[in-house]
Amino acid sequence: MKKLLIGTSMAAMAAIAAFAVTAASAEDIKLGVILGYTGPIESLTPDMAAGAELAIKEVSMSGALLGGSKVMPVRGDTTCTDSAAATAATERLVTSDKIKAIVGGDCSGVTTAMLQNVALANGIVMISPSATSPALSSIEDNGLFFRTAPSDARQGQVLTAILKEKGVKSAALTYTNNDYGKGLANSIKMNFEKAGGKITISAAHEDGKADYTAEVGALAAAGGDVLIVAGYLDQGGKGIIQAALDTGAFETFVLPDGMIGDSLPMAIGADLNGSYGTVPGTDSPGAAKFGDMAKAAGFKAGPFASESYDAAALIMLAMQAAGSSESKMFKSKIIGVANAPGTKIYPGELAKALKIIAGGGEVDYVGASAVELIGPGESAGNYREILVSGGKNTTAKFR
Amino acid sequence: MDGALNSFLLLSNFVLVPGMAYGSQLAIGALGVTLVYGILRFSNFAHGDTMAFGTMAVILVTWLLQAWGVSISPLPTALLALPFGILATIVLLLLTDRWVYRFFRREKAAPVVFLIASVGVMFVMNGVVRFIIGPNDQRFADGERFIIKAREFKRLTGMNEGVAFKTSQGLTIVTAVIVVAALFWFLNRTRAGKSMRAYSDNEDLALLSGINPERVVMITWILAAALATIAGTLYGLDKSFKPFTYFQLLLPIFASAIVGGLGNPLGAIAGGFIIAFSEVTVTYAYKKFLAYNLPPDWAPDSLMQLLSTDYKFAVSFVILVLVLLIRPTGIFRGKAI
Numbered sequence: 001m002k003k004l005l006i007g008t009s010m011a012a013m014a015a016i017a018a019f020a021v022t023a024a025s026a027e028d029i030k031l032g033v034i035l036g037y038t039g040p041i042e043s044l045t046p047d048m049a050a051g052a053e054l055a056i057k058e059v060s061m062s063g064a065l066l067g068g069s070k071v072m073p074v075r076g077d078t079t080c081t082d083s084a085a086a087t088a089a090t091e092r093l094v095t096s097d098k099i100k101a102i103v104g105g106d107c108s109g110v111t112t113a114m115l116q117n118v119a120l121a122n123g124i125v126m127i128s129p130s131a132t133s134p135a136l137s138s139i140e141d142n143g144l145f146f147r148t149a150p151s152d153a154r155q156g157q158v159l160t161a162i163l164k165e166k167g168v169k170s171a172a173l174t175y176t177n178n179d180y181g182k183g184l185a186n187s188i189k190m191n192f193e194k195a196g197g198k199i200t201i202s203a204a205h206e207d208g209k210a211d212y213t214a215e216v217g218a219l220a221a222a223g224g225d226v227l228i229v230a231g232y233l234d235q236g237g238k239g240i241i242q243a244a245l246d247t248g249a250f251e252t253f254v255l256p257d258g259m260i261g262d263s264l265p266m267a268i269g270a271d272l273n274g275s276y277g278t279v280p281g282t283d284s285p286g287a288a289k290f291g292d293m294a295k296a297a298g299f300k301a302g303p304f305a306s307e308s309y310d311a312a313a314l315i316m317l318a319m320q321a322a323g324s325s326e327s328k329m330f331k332s333k334i335i336g337v338a339n340a341p342g343t344k345i346y347p348g349e350l351a352k353a354l355k356i357i358a359g360g361g362e363v364d365y366v367g368a369s370a371v372e373l374i375g376p377g378e379s380a381g382n383y384r385e386i387l388v389s390g391g392k393n394t395t396a397k398f399r
Numbered sequence: 400m401d402g403a404l405n406s407f408l409l410l411s412n413f414v415l416v417p418g419m420a421y422g423s424q425l426a427i428g429a430l431g432v433t434l435v436y437g438i439l440r441f442s443n444f445a446h447g448d449t450m451a452f453g454t455m456a457v458i459l460v461t462w463l464l465q466a467w468g469v470s471i472s473p474l475p476t477a478l479l480a481l482p483f484g485i486l487a488t489i490v491l492l493l494l495t496d497r498w499v500y501r502f503f504r505r506e507k508a509a510p511v512v513f514l515i516a517s518v519g520v521m522f523v524m525n526g527v528v529r530f531i532i533g534p535n536d537q538r539f540a541d542g543e544r545f546i547i548k549a550r551e552f553k554r555l556t557g558m559n560e561g562v563a564f565k566t567s568q569g570l571t572i573v574t575a576v577i578v579v580a581a582l583f584w585f586l587n588r589t590r591a592g593k594s595m596r597a598y599s600d601n602e603d604l605a606l607l608s609g610i611n612p613e614r615v616v617m618i619t620w621i622l623a624a625a626l627a628t629i630a631g632t633l634y635g636l637d638k639s640f641k642p643f644t645y646f647q648l649l650l651p652i653f654a655s656a657i658v659g660g661l662g663n664p665l666g667a668i669a670g671g672f673i674i675a676f677s678e679v680t681v682t683y684a685y686k687k688f689l690a691y692n693l694p695p696d697w698a699p700d701s702l703m704q705l706l707s708t709d710y711k712f713a714v715s716f717v718i719l720v721l722v723l724l725i726r727p728t729g730i731f732r733g734k735a736i
Contacts, residue, residue, distance in 0.1 A: 204709060205708070222702055247413060
């Protein structure tokens with residue numbers, strides 16, 4: 001009897017093991033797409049999520065990932081500002097939805113919280129399409145954190161170059177009071193002063209207030225040729241610009257990436273014409289191709305949408321390269337698939353890339369945003385210089 | 400001389416004009432709080448969200464009117480929608496009274512019970528507003544934005560400093576004067592107003608002389624609804640509408656009512672302006688202002704800012720605490736809490 005019992009249980013275990021093996025070769029993989037669907041950048045996130053989900057759909061349809069595995073996106077809300085909410089949402093997706101990796105978070109503060117509270121503890125890979133705080137370069141991540149967006153340390157250099165070209169000698173600077181704002185403001189101030197410019201004031205503003213007259217009063221008292229607004233376009237950043245225009249304090253505004261989006265020129269109107277800024281972007285053939293794909297899929301290739309596509313694509317290519325959907329297995333493959341050597345891969349060619357990897361070849365993923373991962377795994381950074389003219393964001397050039 | 404004039408214009412642009420408008424908005428809001436406190440004897444925490452509800456109703460009607468092409472340009476369409484918003488808010492407050500507060504009145508509950516009940520009402524209203532219009536910023540101002548723009552002012556006068564005067568700021572100040580005058584006329588000259596004051600001064604005596612308490616309560620809620628909707632709409636026109644900022648407005652509004660003296664309408668108005676101006680003047684950077692008035696070599700390098708603007712809300716807190724410590728009844732001798 002005892003033998004029989006042992007025999008049955010062993011048979012059962014063998015069956016389970018066999019089942020597990022088949023599951024590994026073709027499974028349903030869940031990817032978290034955790035972005036701020038509510039909050040200060042909520043006008044950007046629908047396109048970002050659509051970008052990531054486009055890549056996921058492309059891979060699923062191809063049937064080439066890990067022996068025909070299907071990938072499912074699962075959305076979670078970071079709120080962009082509330083670390084507790086972002087942590088809770090991520091925790092839920094990791095523990096109950098059993099996601100294998102995360103495309104996200106979006107804003108730097110919540111991304112740090114998600115990484116430290118959930119991703120590190122559970123060993124889940126995170127690729128953020130839009131967290132740009134310099135602090136994330138040196139954070140302890142056990143090799144789990146990557147970003148397809150460049151660090152703001154780089155954006156500070158690019159903005160300084162533009163300011164110098166425009167002949168700006170002094171500028172007032174205001175930033176949203178969080179990790180993103182502080183990091184970017186420091187980088188701009190450091191670079192601009194090194195280049196001989198003068199930052200007359202560097203003052204924080206809180207998001208979500210109805211009135212920014214007092215903040216603008218302080219900025220106006222300090223003065224400057226232009227006002228650099230390192231904030232969010234749907235939030236305090238817009239309020240500051242509106243109040244500065246209303247009181248006649250500043251006429252030209254410098255807009256870093258958090259301020260670039262169609263809703264800003266639409267809300268402010270003609271007074272914003274002549275203001276300029278930067279947003280990650282590239283003139284590589286991948287960007288144009290992604291734009292067409294986005295249009296066909298019914299969304300706009302807005303800011304960070306291409307980075308989101310690339311983040312999702314990198315995760316899935318790395319899974320293929322590691323032959324496993326487990327984060328601890330594929331985390332070391334991400335830099336390999338993103339960088340040379342190998343066949344260059346553009347958006348829409350994910351199936352081809354998966355087949356090359358399956359055949360033992362190497363790929364150099366270029367993607368929609370010309371990804372080149374440097375240092376601890378962040379994008380080297382290509383920027384689009386934006387000029388607001390005729391009530392629209394127009395591309396002046398690429399840097 | 401030019402320097403002094405320029406510095407005055409500078410101060411007008413950043414302190415006087417915004418302070419007047421903000422003060423008027425706070426004053427009308429505080430009047431509502433103070434009336435409810437005077438008659439019903441509890442601090443109505445739901446007032447901020449009542450303002451949000453009223454403004455939301457105004458916004459919805461405004462959108463409808465805009466869709467029909469009705470406009471009273473250069474004035475904002477919201478003014479036309481205001482009476483409808485007030486009606487909706489009156490219905491809401493009377494229903495809340497019927498469903499919530501009347502029960503506690505019959506129980507003769509302690510004021511603190513009312514206060515906690517009003518916190519509950521606040522959360523419900525907050526939820527209703529977010530459910531109907533969403534948590535986001537809504538802009539509903541139309542018509543001419545400026546009475547005079549800073550740039551035009553500079554061109555017209557040839558001064559260094561311009562003063563911008565927004566239509567919404569002008570409207571706020573004018574409306575505040577009209578509302579306050581009408582309210583005082585009502586309280587002092589009409590039968591209903593007098594019965595309200597009598598009820599507020601001495602409830603038992605008022606009951607003995609045949610004043611119907613339910614009627615007084617009803618009139619109070621109607622007035623509170625009208626004041627909340629007007630204050631909320633003016634604030635929304637001048638700044639922007641977002642349910643959460645209305646919830647935050649509760650603090651300066653209560654500070655205004657308490658500083659002035661709870662239950663005292665005059666005090667609410669004074670309190671509103673005191674809070675508004677202290678918030679603005681304490682956080683203003685006086686660098687440019689001093690530069691105009693001092694000899695060139697004395698001009699300061701620093702911003703000459705007493706407090707960073709982050710601490711704006713703290714100012715009303717500090718004033719509130721000071722008043723409660725030194726003169727708990729407020730400047731105009733209201734009721735102690």
